[in-house]
Amino acid sequence: MPALSSTMTEGKIVEWLKKPGDRVGRGESVLVVESDKADMDVESFNEGFLAVVLMPAGGTAPVGETIGLIVETETEIAGVQAQAPAAPAAPAAAALPTLAATPVAVAAAPVAPAAVVAPTPVAVPVPVSPVAPADGRVMASPRAKKLASQLGVALGSLRGSGPHGRIQGEDVLAAAGQSAGIPRVAEGTGPAVAPASGNGKGVPAAPAAVGQTFGQPGDTTTFNTLQQAVNRNMLASLEVPCFHVGYTITTDKLDAFYKQVKPKGVTMTALLAKAVAVVLARHPQVNAATSPAGMAYPLAVNVAVAVAMDDGGLITPVLANADKTDLYSLSRNWADLVARSRTKQLKPEEYSTGTFTLSNLGMFGVDRFDAILPPGTGAILAVAASRPTVVAGKDGSISVKPQMQVNLTCDHRVIYGAHGAAFLKDLAQLIETNPESLAI
Secondary structure, three states: OOOOOOOOOOOEEEEEEEOOOOEEOOOOEEEEEOOHHHHHHEEOOEEEEEEEEEOOOOEEEEEOOOEEEEOOOOOHHHHHHHHHHOOOOOHHHOOOOOOOOOOOOOOOOOOOOOOOOOOOOOOOOOOOOOOOOOOOOOOOHHHHHHHHHHHOOOOHHHOOOHHHHEEEHHHHHOOOHHHHHHOOOOOOOOOOOOOOOOOOOOEEEOOOOOOOOOOOOOOOOOOHHHHHHHHHHHHHHHHOEEEEEEEEEEHHHHHHHHHHEEEEEEOOOHHHHHHHHHHHHHHHOOOOOEEOOOOEEOOOOOEOOOEEEEOEEEEEEEOOOOOOOOHHHHHHHHHHHHHHHHOOOHHHHHHHOOOOOEEEEEHHHHOOOOOOOOOEEEEOEEEEEEEEEEEOOOOEEEEEEEEEEEEEEEEOOOHHHHHHHHHHHHHHHHHHHHHHHHHH
């Protein structure tokens, strides 16, 4: 079983798929847990009956805390229910099978005398294909239920896009004819411009703000699980001695190449990720990170791309082996990752195994920015918008060329200034002179 993320400390119970008294089969989903960045179905390791729910839906429990008990026979249910409220971990429940065990807080052979559910996405894989419940129950997230009530949508008529066919908020919005919203990702180096407003003056409308559920003026909203995880990571980054180094890259050839491959399904995100990965393969020091034993050099070049979610927080889907994956496959992989990040169906290894991070705010037209280094990596590249710029040539000539600013944030314990500068110089050379090689 993969190792648990060190930042994962608790999980929120989204929904119990079984109620006390229901039969539970081995491998059958019992509840849905919201972890840092994904909604995960938790499956039973044993057959039996769900006797007690100790943590109701909506509650948050630390990793390793007992939240439910399963018994072997139906006749044991009443006895366990009578004892569980006063002492859920009492010896009377010692013979009960384990519902699920966290790979960090609990040993492989459970030593606690109670069933344990680990609120962690590591314990249970996420099914990619939706599976409808056999008994005809309608599974829907709390947000989907709330939206369905507000919009007058019958949940029973919808096909869910979430784990095991669970109906998500996006499914309800789509059924009501409203935009579900997608993660904000940069698909171009220029600013995103909305259609002209209705004032007749051709003034571009302001783009929608990221995270429409953040609240309204006067509100005080709590951090959701994903936002809390981001907050912990940002605080952890303060302990890292970082430095920043910038570079100006001319993008006329990159823009021309992008126009050629865009009709074939290639996105600017994939194009930039591919360029970064190819150069990283030549600069393993920039792909390295600090570890307890020293400097760790990954075997692969995995480029994580920062994505802002509409319901708050960030997630970093990972393009694994980006330097060795062809450009067109990389674009298809990215489209799949983005689609599944919307419904929180990414597996842990698909958002936590990045060796280098790319953050592109060019879609918003920003001139430059510095990115905060994610824990566990050595560097992150901030990419701003490409803009027409007056450029002086070596011969003294003046011309106008599109240029973008990139800033590299580095962990100075692993990467020195010369390493960062050499990486950016090679990246600029690739983009400015031979971007066509990225398709080979």
